[in-house]
Ligand code: ASP
C-alpha cells in the first residue's frame with residue numbers, strides 16, 4: 001500500500017462541519033493509502049486557538065523562547081486531538097501525536113529552530129498497527145524533550161519532512177484556495193489556476209510572497225522527489241509541484257505567476273517567468289504610463305520585481321495580470 005501525507009491548514013479546520021467533512025475524506029483515502037495526517041491550529045487571528053490569538057497573550061510581556069513555544073504549540077495539539085476524536089467517532093482507528101511523539105527532533109541553528117532529524121520508528125509502528133496518526137504540525141522537541149516550534153507556517157514543513165522520512169509517495173496540502181493561482185485571487189478574481197510547477201518554480205513563488213506553501217517545505221519534498229499537491233476540499237482544481245513538469249508550458253505563456261510581498265507602505269510585485277523573455281523596462285514604462293508609480297525594478301534569475309506603494313499595489317497587480325495573462329493585451333507589453 002502506498003503512503004500519503006495529508007496536511008490540513010488552519011482555515012480548513014475552523015468549523016465542526018469542515019472537520020466532519022475532513023474526517024470523511026480521511027476515511028475514504030485511508031482505504032487506498034497508509035495515511036499520516038498533519039494539522040495546523042484552527043482558524044485565524046481571533047479564533048480561540050489560532051496561533052496569532054495564542055501569541056497575543058504574550059504581547060507586551062516578557063517571556064522566554066521555551067515559553068513562547070509552549071504556548072504557540074497548543075493550537076496544533078488541540079487540532080490533532082479534536083480531529084482524531086472526530087475520526088474515532090466514525091470508527092476510524094486514529095491517534096493524536098505531538099510533533100515530538102512523531103519523532104521530530106529540532107535544534108537551534110542560525111537563530112532559527114530547524115528540524116535536525118526525524119526518528120519515524122514510532123510513526124511506522126502505528127501505521128503497521130493500522131492507526132492513522134494525526135500529527136500536530138509546526139512543532140518538534142529538543143534533546144531535553146522540551147517543546148519547540150518551527151517557523152510561522154511551519155505545519156507545511158512538518159508535512160513534507162515526515163513525507164521525506166517515511167518515503168511517502170504523495171504529499172497533499174489542503175488550504176482554502178483551490179491550488180496556486182496566477183496571482184492573489186482576493187485582488188484579481190479571474191486569476192487562473194497554475195496546474196503544474198517544478199519545485200524550483202514553486203520555491204520562487206513562495207520566497208517572493210505567494211502564501212501557498214512554506215518554501216522550506218518544498219525543499220524537504222524535493223529530496224526524494226515526492227510530488228506535492230496543493231488542494232482545496234471538494235474542488236477539482238489543484239496544483240501539482242514536482243521535480244519536472246508533467247505538462248509543458250506553452251511558448252506563448254510569458255509569465256507563470258505574479259506574487260506580492262507587502263511590507264506596510266510598500267509592496268514588492270514579482271513576475272515569475274518560465275523563459276526569461278520579458279523586458280522589465282517595458283513593463284516599467286507600461287506601469288508608469290498607467291499612472292502607477294513604480295521604482296527599483298530588478299531582474300534576478302527568473303524574476304522581475306517592482307516596488308510600488310501598497311496603496312497602488314492592487315491597481316498595479318490588476319494591470320500587469322491583465323497584460324500578461326489575457327492574450328489580446330500581451331501586445332501592450334510588446335512581448
Ligand atoms: N499555526 C502555525 C502558524 O500560524 C503553523 C501553521 O499554520 O503552519 O504559523
Ligand code: MG
Pocket residue numbers: 009153156213
Ligand atoms: Mg500555511
